Amino acid sequence: MEWKIEKARKLKPVYKDENQIGFGKFLTDHMLIMYYDREKGWYDPKIIKMSEIKLSPAALVFHYGQEIFEGMKAFLGNDGKIRLFRPRDNMNRFNKSARRMMIPEIDSEFVLEGLKKLLFLDKRWFPKKKGNALYIRPTIIATEPTLYLKPSDEYIFFIILAPSSGIYGLKELRLYVEDKYVRAAIGGTAEVKTGGNYAAAFYPSSLRKGYDAILWLDSREGNYLQEVGTMNIFFVEEGKRLITPELDGGVLPGITRDSIIKLARSKGYMVVEKRIPIHEVIEKTQNGIYTEAFGTGTAAIISPIKEIFYKGENYTFSFSSNLRNEFYEKLLNIQFGIEKEDFNWVETVE
Numbered sequence: 001m002e003w004k005i006e007k008a009r010k011l012k013p014v015y016k017d018e019n020q021i022g023f024g025k026f027l028t029d030h031m032l033i034m035y036y037d038r039e040k041g042w043y044d045p046k047i048i049k050m051s052e053i054k055l056s057p058a059a060l061v062f063h064y065g066q067e068i069f070e071g072m073k074a075f076l077g078n079d080g081k082i083r084l085f086r087p088r089d090n091m092n093r094f095n096k097s098a099r100r101m102m103i104p105e106i107d108s109e110f111v112l113e114g115l116k117k118l119l120f121l122d123k124r125w126f127p128k129k130k131g132n133a134l135y136i137r138p139t140i141i142a143t144e145p146t147l148y149l150k151p152s153d154e155y156i157f158f159i160i161l162a163p164s165s166g167i168y169g170l171k172e173l174r175l176y177v178e179d180k181y182v183r184a185a186i187g188g189t190a191e192v193k194t195g196g197n198y199a200a201a202f203y204p205s206s207l208r209k210g211y212d213a214i215l216w217l218d219s220r221e222g223n224y225l226q227e228v229g230t231m232n233i234f235f236v237e238e239g240k241r242l243i244t245p246e247l248d249g250g251v252l253p254g255i256t257r258d259s260i261i262k263l264a265r266s267k268g269y270m271v272v273e274k275r276i277p278i279h280e281v282i283e284k285t286q287n288g289i290y291t292e293a294f295g296t297g298t299a300a301i302i303s304p305i306k307e308i309f310y311k312g313e314n315y316t317f318s319f320s321s322n323l324r325n326e327f328y329e330k331l332l333n334i335q336f337g338i339e340k341e342d343f344n345w346v347e348t349v350e
């Protein structure tokens, strides 16, 4: 198979002010698309102008939510080069999500080849400021028109691009520890990026007005920390150790999470992945043992956490250490090609 390119005849005007791009507000000129049916497998891969998709109202995705997505970023360096950050890890996770949701897997190498062509074609949409990026959203939806409850025999795969800044900016987050609702279940779909997980979090989030994000506890005992909003969470213990929830099936295995763990260890910091009961967080924050906390994710990058609200009380971090800033700078420098790394995380497009 080969990517067919049908260039848009007319290009859209690019955003005027890079400080106003927001997150996912503007879509670029082109998209990547490919189809699947049980007999043919994946077929007709092409890059076309950004356009609407026409579906039957009976398409399975509308009724039973059979869909998966990914979130990754590409960066334009001062040297004019486009860089992808750990794209193969995103593709592997995408295929892992596909297996869980009974969606046919894609050929990572082939899709990456198409993605690179797409990025090159829409290069004029790249923001330049450190912290901004071109956000990449690969998605697969079940399109077979039937109300019968079964995995679809037809799918559409697409990738769309949106210039984006970090979702929280530099804001220090206030968290609400959720002790009634859960984000997604262990043994369910908590570990994979599928739409229903995010739709199910809207309602609990709407109840916690005045807070920036929810600190989710595990679905079995309502005791162990999982994630914050749609980010993984880290605590800094005594300014020198990183503590983060282990991947217990209720946590999305973030690539930013993994990058921070590897960077921290390479710099000589100790990193502990373990089950973290909420009472331990409260105690260690109150006693000043946890000096900092932050959330990590591709969309959010690394967001500092100011305080957590639990059972009527606020607990505030002292910020007597500054590991968040250290990792934030390091990560962006790697992504923008300013600093070299030994992990082979960065892939140049041209």
Ligand SMILES: *Cc1c(COP(=O)(O)O)cnc(C)c1O
Binding pocket: 071, 193, 227, 229, 230, 231, 232, 252, 253, 254, 255, 256, 257, 296, 297, 298, 299
């Ligand atoms: C995507 C996502 C993350 C972060 O993963 P990254 O690979 O770092 O972007 C964390 N939690 C949830 C629920 C997510 O969907």
